[in-house]
Amino acid sequence: MLLIPDLIKKKRDGAVLSDEDIGAFIQAVTKKNIQECQTGAMLMAIWQKGMVATETETLTREMMSSGDVMSWPTEWAGLVVDKHSTGGVGDKVSLVMAPALAACGCKVPMISGRGLAHTGGTLDKLESIPGFNIHQSAEQILQILSSVGCCIVGQTEMLVPADRVLYSLRDATSTVDSLPLITASILSKKGAESLFALVLDVKFGRAALYKDLDSAKELAQGLMDVGNSLGIRTAAILSSMDGTIGRCVGNSLEVIEALQALKGNGPEDLMELVTTLGAVLLLMTGQASDLSEGRKHISEAVASRRALSKFQAMMEAQGVAAETARALCSPDTDYYSILHKSAHQTELQTPEDGVVLDVDGLVLAGVLQKLGAGRSKVGEAVNHSVGAEMLVSLGQRVRKGVPWLRLHYEDPAPTLDQINQLQKALVLGTNESTETQQKHTLVRELLLPR
Structure with missing residues (x-):
């Protein structure tokens, strides 16, 4: 087995890293048996030289296995789903879609992130709700999914710990836009969720990481290939990100708009994304025969207020006082009496x-x-x-x-x-x-x- 400096040199010179090479690097990162400068050097080498498909797949698997991998009851087989967005302005899709999917019978263990730079973070939005606790253990996540059907949480200490290290250094080393590193970061976490199906919302445009449709499509196809190789049924939509999603941007304001959407008053562009992404997952899990039926199921879950009830139950399960959750979900809410x-x-x-x-x-x-x-x-x-x-x-x-x-x-x-x-x-x-x-x-x- 090569030493870490040898591995860095090998990738720096454009060679293909073996499964053993990548495993040794991720193990060193996880166990902190590597200097931070060496990790940064490897990230830059990967950014400069790229990775072939087999390297990216191995990197993803090794990162996924660097910590806990969730397991679910057998009766949930084929029902555990999630979505991932590559980031946008005013993107509160998860706040509406997760409870809508739960209302349709899915189990949604949504592990989300915080905002960085111009991109908003789902966790930051939810933390604007008094009492909402995004820190849940694997046992608590299982309990919430059993009782509610969905949760939106942060990455646990033992879930993909290698990604926690690499993610923080990617920004510092200007390697955020590396396709292999993006792919491994996203899909290692989704793989650790033991998903049956995953839908990706890959953005392109002025306010997206990738500015043109072709580049976004390349990212989407790469993510799909690795996701499917991990045994996760993976689909993607390509969506425009030039302006804003909905009318509101900012944490509390986006929570208000999401609640309005769950009460049947969502802006058309937001609901287009919610129903399309949700329909793809219902199609892949066999709960809809086609996209049209899937969109209808998601729309009905919202119109009937079943999705709103799931959101209220999720808030309570994640620490929000019952009175607060009930008030936020009532028809005549004074949002600013709470937020x-x-x-x-x-x-x-x-x-x-x-x-x-x-x-x-x-x-x-x-x-x-x-x-x-x-x-x-x-x-x-x-x-x-x-x-x-x-x-x-x-x-x-x-x-x-x-x-x-x-x-x-x-x-x-x-x-x-x-x-x-x-x-x-x-x-x-x-x-x-x-x-x-x-x-x-x-x-x-x-x-x-x-």
Whole structure:
């Protein structure tokens, strides 16, 4: 067996690492028998030279096996499912989809992450709810799934510990966008969940990691190949990420919008993603004969309020007081009597008459991050009350001076430069373009397992 410096040199020089090589590296990372600089060097070598399919698959398997692998009751066979999104602006899909799937009879052990840079994190959103505990042991996860059918939790200490180390160093070493490292990080955690089926929401566009459809499709296909090789039925959708998903961006505001969606008042683009992703999983588990039937099942779970009841039960199972959970899910909720409201709100106005052609989600998210809604490094705190509400829709004709964005912020106030950035993010024109019409539909392509 080669020593760690030899393994780094081997990959640096473009050679293919053997299963034993990769196993030795991941074991050293897990047991902390490797210097941090050596781990960083290996990450950079992988980023520079890439990995062939067999290397990526082995890396994923070794990371998955670096800690606990969950096991489920035999009667749950074919029902344990999850989804993963490559990150977006205003992406609260999981908050609606997990309880909707549970209402359809699935078991959803959703292990989510925190936001970093402009991308929001599902765990940060849920922690804006007083008492919500994202830290659950494997035994507690099993209990919650038995009683509720879904949970949304953080990565446990013993679940894929190798990924915890590598994930934190990828940002520091500028290797976040390495395809093999992305694949192994995502699928090692999903593999440790012992899933039957997984659907991936792979984003492309201005506010996504991959800017064009072809690059996103390459990532999606690579993820599907490895997922299916692990024995997980894996499908993917390719969805546009130029603007925002729904109207709200920011932790507390997104929880409110998700609750509104669970009460039957969700924005069309959000519900398009929820019903499509959910339908794919119901199709793969055999609970729907086709996507149309799957969408109908998910829509009915929401319309009947069964999904809302599951969300309420999940909140209580994860530490939220019963009175709080019940109040949030009631029809006439005063959300801000429970969720923290920002100290200040201000509305930006349209600079001229026109049709709303575009809103740059990346610019919006970048400003909100700097105001405290996001974090620039792992471990940094976020302000749950900071965010923004879109007050206009794509294709809407507006008059000069009409409010188009409501900004929620704490002290200090946004700078003049930040206000100018936000105003430039709004694009007005004379007539709605074909491109703008296409943006009403986020899902662009569906990839099912062969």
